Amino acid sequence: MTAALEVAIARRIGEFDLDVAFTIESGISVLFGPSGAGKSLTLALVAGLIRPDSGTILINGRVVTDGARGIHVSTQERRIGMVFQDGVLLPHRSVLDNVALAVRQAGGRRERRAIARSWLERVGAEGFVDRRPGSLSGGQRQRVALARGLAGEPALVLLDEPLSALDATVRAELRELIREVILSSGVPALLVTHDAEEAADIGDVIIAYDDGRVTGRRVVERPVPPRTRDDDLPQSGAPA
Amino acid sequence: MKRKIRSLGTRQKVVVIVVAVGAGFGLGFGVAHLLGGSIAYWGVVSGPFLLTLRVALPATVIAGVTGIASGYALAKGHFPGRNLLEALGSLPIILPPTVIGYYLLETLSPGTAVGGFLTRIVGHELVYNVTGCIICSTVAAYPFCLRAARASIEGVDPRVEQAARTMGLSSWRVALLVTLPLARRGIAAGLTIGCARALGEYGATLMVGGDINGKTRTLSLAILDSFTTPERNAMLLILVLMAITAMAGVGLLGRART
Numbered sequence: 001m002t003a004a005l006e007v008a009i010a011r012r013i014g015e016f017d018l019d020v021a022f023t024i025e026s027g028i029s030v031l032f033g034p035s036g037a038g039k040s041l042t043l044a045l046v047a048g049l050i051r052p053d054s055g056t057i058l059i060n061g062r063v064v065t066d067g068a069r070g071i072h073v074s075t076q077e078r079r080i081g082m083v084f085q086d087g088v089l090l091p092h093r094s095v096l097d098n099v100a101l102a103v104r105q106a107g108g109r110r111e112r113r114a115i116a117r118s119w120l121e122r123v124g125a126e127g128f129v130d131r132r133p134g135s136l137s138g139g140q141r142q143r144v145a146l147a148r149g150l151a152g153e154p155a156l157v158l159l160d161e162p163l164s165a166l167d168a169t170v171r172a173e174l175r176e177l178i179r180e181v182i183l184s185s186g187v188p189a190l191l192v193t194h195d196a197e198e199a200a201d202i203g204d205v206i207i208a209y210d211d212g213r214v215t216g217r218r219v220v221e222r223p224v225p226p227r228t229r230d231d232d233l234p235q236s237g238a239p240a
Numbered sequence: 241m242k243r244k245i246r247s248l249g250t251r252q253k254v255v256v257i258v259v260a261v262g263a264g265f266g267l268g269f270g271v272a273h274l275l276g277g278s279i280a281y282w283g284v285v286s287g288p289f290l291l292t293l294r295v296a297l298p299a300t301v302i303a304g305v306t307g308i309a310s311g312y313a314l315a316k317g318h319f320p321g322r323n324l325l326e327a328l329g330s331l332p333i334i335l336p337p338t339v340i341g342y343y344l345l346e347t348l349s350p351g352t353a354v355g356g357f358l359t360r361i362v363g364h365e366l367v368y369n370v371t372g373c374i375i376c377s378t379v380a381a382y383p384f385c386l387r388a389a390r391a392s393i394e395g396v397d398p399r400v401e402q403a404a405r406t407m408g409l410s411s412w413r414v415a416l417l418v419t420l421p422l423a424r425r426g427i428a429a430g431l432t433i434g435c436a437r438a439l440g441e442y443g444a445t446l447m448v449g450g451d452i453n454g455k456t457r458t459l460s461l462a463i464l465d466s467f468t469t470p471e472r473n474a475m476l477l478i479l480v481l482m483a484i485t486a487m488a489g490v491g492l493l494g495r496a497r498t
Binding site for chain 2: 047049074075076079080081082084088089090091092093101102104148149152158
């Protein structure tokens with residue numbers, strides 16, 4: 001099976017030296033580590049916003065960066081979705097426009113807006129589609145950013161500390177939403193956080209970072225939900 | 241009132257500016273008429289006024305389009321000749337208008353290699369006519385449009401442009417849908433100053449246009465020509481009140497959300 005993302009890159013910025021290699025599969029993988037460990041830099045390199053000094057990045061088996069062969073696929077062509085720390089929505093466009101502009105699927109303006117609306121409903125943002133981002137709360141902005149990140153049917157969605165600017169209550173609410181929406185979309189995700197609890201709550205795999213290096217990797221054990229009596233009953237339409 | 245202004249579209253805002261300038265003209269003309277008695281100002285003033293508009297409007301459009309394009313290139317691009325473009329773009333601000341006029345006359349005259357070539361391309365001469373006046377006003381307005389566009393484009397948050405690229409928008413769409421709309425206030429300020437500069441262009445227009453009555457005599461030139469006559473009051477008042485009402489209109493719209 002092809003990995004969703006294969007990274008083996010090096011990049012030096014001033015005194016900081018990033019040199020990492022890891023692979024992620026489906027589900028949600030988390031880059032976890034202290035501030036300044038190089039997590040967000042890695043995300044920017046995967047997104048193509050910065051070029052590495054050397055190394056390769058493959059998304060779904062497709063080479064998007066190869067220092068030795070001089071390959072650098074532009075950010076637009078990588079088919080990624082991205083959720084930034086504080087949303088970074090287009091301030092002059094409505095919530096609906098913000099998501100509709102990210103819809104890459106073929107179709108006219110009406111179809112793209114319909115797809116955007118359905119994504120906004122999935123993240124619980126249907127109540128403010130016509131508002132401008134400036135009038136939204138932090139939690140509302142992140143809901144819209146999540147819808148925008150997924151609306152274009154990306155091969156990979158990148159989330160850069162999406163909850164760090166929010167208060168505790170909203171953070172807990174959005175952790176659940178992020179996990180549920182991303183898993184139901186089937187899009188592999190790479191999330192960056194320095195919060196251990198958040199990493200364990202959202203991630204399926206945690207890749208530990210420190211000082212520009214990968215220092216560990218662990219699979220998060222999730223308790224199997226208890227079986228209910230309904231689970232034993234045949235589903236309607238399913239063969240008995 | 242403020243609410244109503246906020247809900248105006250771009251076309252309505254242009255109408256507000258045009259009405260403001262027209263009101264300035266009407267007010268200036270009316271006041272001058274009252275002060276000066278029954279002198280027939282209209283025939284003296286209307287020709288230069290209309291010619292000034294005929295010169296300044298296309299000059300603002302050309303300077304605006306080229307200024308925004310080169311401002312974008314300077315703000316975003318790293319290309320050979322970038323510093324030269326920047327220096328050339330600022331020259332009309334630094335050099336005296338007569339020096340600009342001299343070089344334009346030298347370049348555009350049909351007797352010169354460049355002027356001859358351009359004359360053949362355009363199909364008529366570029367000096368001592370309205371085309372020459374438009375070129376002078378364009379050159380005068382261009383640096384203001386360029387500098388304002390560059391500064392406001394540089395002021396756009398690069399993270400918003402990065403976010404747009406992750407949405408799959410091409411570089412052209414990022415420029416048209418994100419960068420330029422976010423820089424619109426600075427660009428509009430540059431266009432306003434550029435338009436004011438084009439309206440008031442004097443030195444280069446005098447040399448390249450030739451101050452021909454009824455053909456290239458713009459309002460600025462007409463003021464000097466009528467300096468010893470009562471019509472000058474009308475012209476001065478019209479220009480001053482046009483400037484005040486236009487700036488009031490721009491100020492009113494500046495508070496509006498686009």
